[in-house]
Amino acid sequence: MTELLTGWITHQRWFAGKGRPIDELVVDSDVELTHGLRHLIISVRQAGTRDRYQLLLGTGGDTSGRYSHARIGDGCYDAAYDPDLTATLLTGMAEGRDLGPLRFRHLEGVEIDTSLRSLVLGAEQSNTSLVYGETYICKMFRRLIPGLNPELEIVTALARNGSHHIAQPYSWIEAELDGEPTTLAMTQEFLATANDGWALALASVRDLYASLDPSASDAGGDFSSEAYRLGVATAEVHHELAAAFPTDVMETQEVKQMIEDHRRRLAGAVHEVPELAEHARVAQEAYQRVADVISEIPVQRVHGDYHLGQVMRTTGDWVVLDFEGEPGQPLAERRALSSPLRDVAGMLRSFDYAARHLLAGHPDAEQLRPRAIEWAELNRSSFLAGYSAGGGRLHAEDAVLLRALELVKAVYEVTYEARNRPTWLPIPLAAFQMGR
Structure with missing residues (x-):
């Protein structure tokens, strides 16, 4: 698997180490979210530095060929593009689940519609955003930096104070990284008509x-x-x-x-x-x-x-x-x-x-x-x-x-x-x- 990931990750738009050889790739965390879906945190070492990335790994096999553009290797693909699997993220945040080291959370008083299917929003460089229906946008931070993401910190604070200049935040996913609660993803209002x-x-x-x-x-x-x-x-x-x-x-x-x-x-x-x-x-x-x-x-x-x-x-x-x-x-x-x-x-x-x-x-x-x-x-x-x-x-x-x-x-x-x-x-x- 590490060999497949090493060859695949260098071609992703969100990979920050383009143009430099990978010295080592290690899977730091591997959590099964549901049947056919695993959440990976990957460490990539290049020239003495280490960057970590997250990946939703589909392992059930894509027999239809719908996700050939997201193929990693035989029987596995980037499952961010699979709405049948990404429904697990929305459900986890709605229910406040803990799955291994991953914590799914939502703001107090928020109710999330878990029936919506996702679609990857194109043209992003450093993140991957999943749009659920025309209601939510879930931004998955591909490159992980230990600590609370400033966007989650700011929009939740401004939402509490009633700001009308932000997209309403709803939920997030976090895990410990280097001993710090680290934001993996966050969900906000999708401004479909803006x-x-x-x-x-x-x-x-x-x-x-x-x-x-x-x-x-x-x-x-x-x-x-x-x-x-x-x-x-x-x-x-x-x-x-x-x-x-x-x-x-x-x-x-x-x-x-x-x-x-x-x-x-x-x-x-x-x-x-x-x-x-x-x-x-x-x-x-x-x-x-x-x-x-x-x-x-x-x-x-x-x-x-x-x-x-x-x-x-x-x-x-x-x-x-x-x-x-x-x-x-x-x-x-x-x-x-x-x-x-x-x-x-x-x-x-x-x-x-x-x-x-x-x-x-x-x-x-x-x-x-x-x-x-x-x-x-x-x-x-x-x-x-x-x-x-x-x-x-x-x-x-x-x-x-x-x-x-x-x-x-x-x-x-x-x-x-x-x-x-x-x-x-x-x-x-x-x-x-x-x-x-």
Whole structure:
């Protein structure tokens, strides 16, 4: 079995060790959930590091061939794709079962409909989500990190306080990992009729590019009113997070240390991506401005990976998803207190991406670039106006910090695009222009 898993796991989108040989694969835990379904926790060692993953293993054999795309080897397959077997997960959470080391739990007062069948939601990278009917979405965290997942921690706290900007949480699965209760999966309300923020923004950009009217505010797909509402919702979520979790203040010495950390990351990015070198001075000056002007920074729990793909527009309001924080970062860092302007900066960068990424390879890119800039600036300013109207803090000195945090995000984007999508590299590089 370990040999089969070693060959199979390297081809999965959620496997974090691509491109490196596997030194050893060990099955740490093997629990039978029901006939034909086993839950595995797998340790993978690569170059002295160990990562752990979870797998639902179907062992009854797929005689129909329906799950050939999930085949692992003769007689076994990834059972996340088998609704006849994944019903066990929903039932376990509804009934609060304990199966070996696995604990299935639900929120107090919640009733779960166990009759619904699941379907795997596509296009995910690090997790696998099962949609049960049009009611629940169960996110299975493939790569396991010991401890309480920030998303489960945050949405349950916000739900208790009556937030209407989150998808209602219902239940979760956990187990001990390195002596810590560790989240394996969680189930929330599935927003079947909601629209993804990124998709809505792109529809607006495409409408502008196709319109005879050159003005972003006059084109038929104007997004600015939605950007304003999203700003209001973001401020309200930040207030809810501050009410649900401890807050603090980053003192002068900590501010200086933060700036030094950002400078080191900038130097590393310049070394890796030479195209950034000519823009580095802009970031350095923005960082120095923070050190000169700001002596303390209010910090709290934040989203940590905030962009248009993390928000959904329902008929009533904006809903925020995926409070896991920056993918790949240590759990302690993802749960650490930070300035809420970090989220604001992330969303501002997302508006730039929505406006500009369609220009990559476009035959009329030069003619359309002014429209892209206008669209981004209109929606950035609308978002900030909404954030301020919703009670978000945007004082004069906050603008200094916000600019620096935008460039911190852009530095990260430069290295990401250079590694993964070189044709998109001009998008983050444009953030360093002095006119911004």
